[in-house]
Amino acid sequence: MSERFLDDQMLISRSQTGDQSAFNTLIRKHEARAYQYAFRLTRNSEEASDVVAEAFVRIFNALHNFKGQSAFTTWMYRILTNCFLDIRKKERSRPSLSLEATLQTAEGEIERQVEDTARTPYEETERNERESLVENAVTLLPEYQRAMILMYHAEMLSYEEIASALDLPIGTVKSRLNRARLSLRDLLAKNEELFKI
Amino acid sequence: MNQEKAKEFYSAYLEGSLDAGLRQSFEQKLSTDTALRADYDAFVSAVTSLDWLKAETIEVPSYLSDRIATRIEEARNLKQKRGIFGWLTPGRWALVGLATVAIVGVCLSIVNQEGRGTSMASFFGMVPAVTVPNAKLIEDGTQVSIVPSSTQAGSVTFDAKTILLKSKIVQPLKNSQSVPDVFTIQISGEREITYVIVPGTQRQPSRKGSGTMLEFAKALSGVYSVPVQVRMSDVSKTVTWNFNGEDPRVAATQALDPNLVAVDLQTSGGVGLIRSSYLISILDH
Numbered sequence: 001m002s003e004r005f006l007d008d009q010m011l012i013s014r015s016q017t018g019d020q021s022a023f024n025t026l027i028r029k030h031e032a033r034a035y036q037y038a039f040r041l042t043r044n045s046e047e048a049s050d051v052v053a054e055a056f057v058r059i060f061n062a063l064h065n066f067k068g069q070s071a072f073t074t075w076m077y078r079i080l081t082n083c084f085l086d087i088r089k090k091e092r093s094r095p096s097l098s099l100e101a102t103l104q105t106a107e108g109e110i111e112r113q114v115e116d117t118a119r120t121p122y123e124e125t126e127r128n129e130r131e132s133l134v135e136n137a138v139t140l141l142p143e144y145q146r147a148m149i150l151m152y153h154a155e156m157l158s159y160e161e162i163a164s165a166l167d168l169p170i171g172t173v174k175s176r177l178n179r180a181r182l183s184l185r186d187l188l189a190k191n192e193e194l195f196k197i
Numbered sequence: 198m199n200q201e202k203a204k205e206f207y208s209a210y211l212e213g214s215l216d217a218g219l220r221q222s223f224e225q226k227l228s229t230d231t232a233l234r235a236d237y238d239a240f241v242s243a244v245t246s247l248d249w250l251k252a253e254t255i256e257v258p259s260y261l262s263d264r265i266a267t268r269i270e271e272a273r274n275l276k277q278k279r280g281i282f283g284w285l286t287p288g289r290w291a292l293v294g295l296a297t298v299a300i301v302g303v304c305l306s307i308v309n310q311e312g313r314g315t316s317m318a319s320f321f322g323m324v325p326a327v328t329v330p331n332a333k334l335i336e337d338g339t340q341v342s343i344v345p346s347s348t349q350a351g352s353v354t355f356d357a358k359t360i361l362l363k364s365k366i367v368q369p370l371k372n373s374q375s376v377p378d379v380f381t382i383q384i385s386g387e388r389e390i391t392y393v394i395v396p397g398t399q400r401q402p403s404r405k406g407s408g409t410m411l412e413f414a415k416a417l418s419g420v421y422s423v424p425v426q427v428r429m430s431d432v433s434k435t436v437t438w439n440f441n442g443e444d445p446r447v448a449a450t451q452a453l454d455p456n457l458v459a460v461d462l463q464t465s466g467g468v469g470l471i472r473s474s475y476l477i478s479i480l481d482h
Contacts, residue, residue, distance in 0.1 A: 020273075027265060036255045045258050052261065053268040060272050065455040134246045154250035178208040185243035 008072040016064055023063070027056055030073065033155075034080055040150045041084045043139055054083045070164045077157065077165040081147045088143055137187040145180035152177055198226050200233050207240050375399040377418040379411065392432065394418040394425040407437040413452065414479060421445035425477045429458070445477050453479070 011029070014022035034055060038048035058079050066075060138146055151157045151165065162177075163170045206223050209215040215223060227234050372378040372395040380393045394414045401419030406412070410432045414425045417438075423445050438452040449460045461478040 023269075024266075027269070028262070031261060031265060032257045035257045035261055039255050040250070040253075049258060049261050049264050053264045056265050057268050057272045060269050061276075061459060062455045064461075065450055065459065128249070130246060131249050134249065138247075149247065150250070153244075153247040154253070156251065174208065175205065178205065181208060181240065181244050182204060184247075185240045188243050188246070189239060 009068060012063065012066060012068065012072060016066075023060065026072075030076060031056070033073070034076060037077065037080055037150065037155055038084065040138075040154050041081075041143075041146060043135070047087070051080060051083045051087060054087070055080045058083065071161075074157075074161050074164045077151060077155070077161075078167070081151075081165065084147070085143055133188060133191050137184055137191055140187050141180060141183055145176070145183055148173070148177050149180050149184065198222050200230065200236075203227075203230075203233055204236070204240075207237060208244075211241060211244065372397055376401065377415045379415065390428070392427040394427070396422045396424065404440040405438065407435065409433050409435060410479070413438055416440075417445055417449055417477060421448070421477075423477055425479065427479045429480065449477055449479065 008026065008029075011022045011026040015026060031052065034052045035048055038051040038055075039045060042048045042051065055076065059076065062079075066072070138149060141149065148162065148166075151162050152159075157165065159170050159173050159177075162168075163173045166173065168176075203223060203226050206215055206219060210220065210223055227237060374397045376397040376399070377394050378397065380395065392411060392414065394411075394417075396418045400422050401416070403416070404420055406416050408416075410427060410429055413436045414427045417423070417440070418425045420440050421443075436452055438448075440448040441451065442448060446460055453460060459478075459480050461480070
């Protein structure tokens, strides 16, 4: 683990001197992990890709300021979380698109088509029902709570790493994570009621 | 211990990190309160159900690397473009603004924050002069400076060609007050304003404070006696500072969120109107 950390330090130092190849290597090394976290946050591959791309642009622009006081991955999680929250904030302020809307083209009026990225019924039955309930409940959590649950339970970050990523005291991380778990418990209880036969 | 208080300890108890005294109280409460017991069991079930997240396989889309590479390339090109005009405008706003000026012949407006005077001129355009009213010129050998006129009369005119040649104007924006002064530079067609803070004649002692980004920049300029340029979408954002050490770049970086703001050391700025051994540039991402 510490050797991996040193590699990041070396890549960062070289990137900071303008070595593009070092920066590209740094991206390739972390893009999968970044995507997996972003996908867990968004449950949408298109949005997750946008979050990751935006995050790496911010990393590119701010890398010269990175002092190495925390691990690069901790910093990356912070930026990913901020990108996710920013994108969601922008979406909330945008007027919503009507599914009934039509487009005028040179060939005439056509219906607006929205891609359905949800799983097919076949795919759904293949998954454990409980997992589906949990995934659904996590997506219903407030975004900040969702990020904390995922950082701890999916990304396996420690309390210290989460504190560093979110720039919060460890005590605050622990109490907020506890609250997030309580919220999740409430959502699951509600969902399970709906699915009881 | 009431129910609501007990819920605050759920995670710590589950993880075994509750201290002995609290653990005893909590367990006693659990054993006597059946509703709390059921609630806690549901909590444990919910937390345990998150275990599947660790094992979940998530496929990375094949287009991800290309998307990232394209976005980084765009960011790189933008950075490079902004650096082409070198000494004149090395900041992130400069080249885009000047390219616009060159193409459409728009005007440069220099407005002193205290309202000492404004004037309009075009860089590369049909009227190459810049005039600063209520100001006077001081020439001392090869150095030329513009200072506010004490009689509020007279004006100073210099042209873009002169600035480009670097030969006559060394530090055309000059502040003879004891405290920092703020100049506003706006290029037509550009949404963002560039603020240039010129230090005063005396270093300011106060290293601690809080306020808007402009107040922060003035404080930084005052403490370290260094020009500061600020270009942000929202300069009214508040920040708290406590400057440590003798390096203004380090001091500024420590106070600001690197995710939101970039702090750079540059050898010129303010559309070529600040020439100093270095200046601090604060730009948002």
